[in-house]
Amino acid sequence: MTAPIRVLFVCLGNICRSPSAEGVFRNVVQQAGLDDRIIIDSCGTGDWHVGKAPDNRAIAAASLRGIDIAHLRARQFSSEDLDRFDHVLVMDRQNLADVRDVWRQNGGTEPVLFLHFGSSAHDEVPDPYYGGDHGFEHVLDLINDASEGLLQHIREQLA
Numbered sequence: 311m312t313a314p315i316r317v318l319f320v321c322l323g324n325i326c327r328s329p330s331a332e333g334v335f336r337n338v339v340q341q342a343g344l345d346d347r348i349i350i351d352s353c354g355t356g357d358w359h360v361g362k363a364p365d366n367r368a369i370a371a372a373s374l375r376g377i378d379i380a381h382l383r384a385r386q387f388s389s390e391d392l393d394r395f396d397h398v399l400v401m402d403r404q405n406l407a408d409v410r411d412v413w414r415q416n417g418g419t420e421p422v423l424f425l426h427f428g429s430s431a432h433d434e435v436p437d438p439y440y441g442g443d444h445g446f447e448h449v450l451d452l453i454n455d456a457s458e459g460l461l462q463h464i465r466e467q468l469a
């Protein structure tokens with residue numbers, strides 16, 4: 311069997327979007343029976359929330375869809391992540407610029423906008439931190455759609 315595929319989701323704080331993406335994508339992967347083939351993690355470019363659980367609004371919105379992210383803890387992105395992960399999926403253009411700066415110095419896996427794998431017209435997962443609860447629903451809708459596309463892409467890699 312080939313080595314597992316390693317997937318990293320990156321946002322700014324690692325308390326809203328990327329832990330949501332980690333939880334949703336893990337759920338999609340489990341339902342496909344591929345949990346032993348795909349390793350999933352998330353992190354943030356910033357360090358403000360390192361060690362913290364996800365935002366309560368993100369936990370609640372995910373929970374309504376049967377996804378538990380309460381146990382996740384924030385960590386900061388590091389250059390080694392570009393060597394350790396096969397897919398580095400960022401949520402917005404600022405994350406892309408920040409991680410690309412490191413990639414230019416370090417090499418390794420080139421970061422990609424996560425919604426590149428989605429079917430909607432959106433290309434960024436908007437930061438819901440300063441908005442209302444609806445923002446978290448929208449984040450989950452976008453993430454869910456892109457997760458299906460990402461799984462399809464990885465299935466082709468694993469085949």
Ligand code: 4NP
Nearest residue numbers: 321322323324325326327439
């Ligand atoms: P995230 O959201 O990048 O989706 O985790 C944010 C969380 C915290 C902050 C910004 C965005 N913050 O400025 O503290």
